[in-house]
Each structure stands twice: as C-alpha cells, then as structure tokens.
Amino acid sequence: MSALDGLPTLRDVIEQHDLVAKKSMGQNFLLDLNLTAKIARQAGDLSQCDVLEIGPGPGGLTRGLLAEGARKVLAVEKDRRVMGALAEIAAHYPNRLEVINADALTLNPLERLTPPVRVVSNLPYNIGTELLVRWLTPKEWPPYWTSLTLMFQKEVAERIVAQPGSKKYGRLAILSQWRATPHIVMELPPEAFSPPPKVHSAVVHFEALAAPRFDADPQVLERIVAAGFNQRRKMLRASLKGVGADIQDRLVAAGIKPTDRAEQVPIEGWCALAREVAKG
Structure with missing residues (x-):
C-alpha cells in the first residue's frame, strides 16, 4: 500500500517515530x-459511511480504511x-481522518460521527471483549452502528460464533447472536504482528x-445467562437457584428441562426463560 497511498511502510513509520x-x-x-x-x-x-476505529496504533488499518474509500x-x-x-496520515487524506487521543472506554464518539456508522478495529486485547459487550448491550436497539468488523484473539472469536452444545458456547455467543449475525471472516497467524x-x-x-x-x-437475559454460565457444570435448577425459589417451574414453563446445563440451551430458550422470570 505504500506504493498506492504514497506513505512510508509501517516498519519505516515505527522506526521513524520510535x-x-x-x-x-x-x-x-x-x-x-x-x-x-483486506480487513x-x-x-x-x-x-457512504463514517468509520469508528479503536486503537489504530501506527495507522495500518486506518490507511486501509481510507484507501478503501471510507467517508x-x-x-x-x-x-x-x-x-x-x-x-x-490525516494530512495525506484531508478532512477524512479525525484522531482523538482518549480512552475508548470513557469516550462517547457519537457526537463526532454521522450515520451510517461502521466500527472497524484491531482491538487492543486487554479491552476488546469489554468494548464488544458495550456495543451489543446499548439501552436502545438498533444501535448507532450498522456493522462491527473486529479483530480478537482466535479463542474469543470462536466463543462469539459458538453454537449450543459446544464447550465454547456461552454468554458471549448469546449476546452476539441475539441481536446480530456474527461470522469469522479472516484468521491471522502470530507472525503477522x-x-x-x-x-x-x-x-x-x-x-x-x-x-x-x-x-x-x-x-x-443478561442476569440469568451470567448466572447459568458462571456454574456451567451444574444443572440449571441448581445454577439458577439464586434467580428465584420457583426457578424449576419457570424453566419448565419456558420449555427447558431443569436438568439441562447452560450450554445445552439455545438462545430462543434463554429468551423464553427471561420472559418467564420477568413476569415476577
């Protein structure tokens, strides 16, 4: 891309800026x-989109987004x-890149973005999951973003797309698949970094x-899913005991066997249980 956008290679950038x-x-x-x-x-x-990027580092993905035509x-x-x-990079792409020196966990980016918005990031490993959960659990739905394209550790990515019955199926899969459609679209080896x-x-x-x-x-939903998977080896009638004394009746009413374990229940079942619990 250095030949296409006229900017130095990333190795040169890292060396020049120490x-x-x-x-x-x-x-x-x-x-x-x-x-x-490619990302x-x-x-x-x-x-026709504004793009939110968290943790651009020296700007490799930033350059890719701009070269691919991001508004x-x-x-x-x-x-x-x-x-x-x-x-x-901002000087090379006038009026198309805004950089903010801030903590993504405390910043509200909405006032600086015009819909439609896509989020594309090689997320810092130490905050990636927390940011994802925030994007998936806003107070109002649909959210401000139309899509997320995010890099994670492969193990986290596999948890996001896991299906019921899998050992990797859990809270992250349910939160991701309840309100969105996630797919793994690329894998990268350690030596790429x-x-x-x-x-x-x-x-x-x-x-x-x-x-x-x-x-x-x-x-x-968040409360019962967290309770169920915090003790995923137990039967649901035991792991969800703290949700209510009548949890066994609620499970049956939701069409779930009280002897099932959390990983056996599909998203539809968890949502049915959440509706039963919400009745009070």
Whole structure:
C-alpha cells in the first residue's frame, strides 16, 4: 500500500517515530498493509459511511480504511506516542481522518460521527471483549452502528460464533447472536504482528439486526445467562437457584428441562426463560 497511498511502510513509520508496542496497552501492531486493506474490505462498502476505529496504533488499518474509500474515519487512540504518525496520515487524506487521543472506554464518539456508522478495529486485547459487550448491550436497539468488523484473539472469536452444545458456547455467543449475525471472516497467524502474540487472531464481522431474534428484557437475559454460565457444570435448577425459589417451574414453563446445563440451551430458550422470570 505504500506504493498506492504514497506513505512510508509501517516498519519505516515505527522506526521513524520510535514506536515499540506496549504490552500494558494490549498492543500488537499489524504491519502488512495488504492484510490491513483486506480487513477493511471485510467491512463492506465504506464510501457512504463514517468509520469508528479503536486503537489504530501506527495507522495500518486506518490507511486501509481510507484507501478503501471510507467517508470519514474517527480514530480513538490512548497512546500519545503514535499521534505524530497518525497526523501524517490525516494530512495525506484531508478532512477524512479525525484522531482523538482518549480512552475508548470513557469516550462517547457519537457526537463526532454521522450515520451510517461502521466500527472497524484491531482491538487492543486487554479491552476488546469489554468494548464488544458495550456495543451489543446499548439501552436502545438498533444501535448507532450498522456493522462491527473486529479483530480478537482466535479463542474469543470462536466463543462469539459458538453454537449450543459446544464447550465454547456461552454468554458471549448469546449476546452476539441475539441481536446480530456474527461470522469469522479472516484468521491471522502470530507472525503477522509485531511483536508476535502467543495466540492466533481472527476477524469477526457482525451485522446488526433491526430487532433481536427473540423477545426478552436485556437486563433480565443478561442476569440469568451470567448466572447459568458462571456454574456451567451444574444443572440449571441448581445454577439458577439464586434467580428465584420457583426457578424449576419457570424453566419448565419456558420449555427447558431443569436438568439441562447452560450450554445445552439455545438462545430462543434463554429468551423464553427471561420472559418467564420477568413476569415476577
């Protein structure tokens, strides 16, 4: 991409700005601009969208998003050291890149974005899951984003798309698949990054649904799912005992066997149980 966008290679950028990935910030820089462009393409047509990117680092994915035609990229970066490198990209793409030096966990980006919005990020490992849960559990649905295209550790990605009966099926799969359609669209080996992490990575693309697949109160659903999977080896009549003294009757009313374990219950069953519990 250096030949296409006229900017230096990422290795040169890292050397020029003396950037070393910090483990404390969950940083692993993706240096192959062909890969960052491919990730950007997984998000679909960006020409009519604003894009939110969390943790751009030296800007490899940022460049991919801009080269793929994103109307605007809002890049939120906590590490002040990379501001110079990102400023060079902003100068190269006038009026299309806004960089904010802030903590993504405390910033509200909405006032700086114009719908439709797509979120595309190589998320810092240490905050990736927390950000995903926030994006999937807003007070109002549909959310401000139309899609998420996010890189995680491969193990986390597999948990997101896991199906009932799988050991990886749990709270993250239910939250992800209840209100969105997630698919793993790319896998990346450790050597694609600097420094190489100890695990493989994967990119997951989520399309937001206009409405949840099944009716349920989000807070009730979250509470019972958390309770069920916190003791996933137990039968539901035991793991959900704290939800209410009559939980066995509620399970039966929802069409769930009280002797089932959490991983055996599909999303539809959890939503049915949430409706029963919400009756009070």
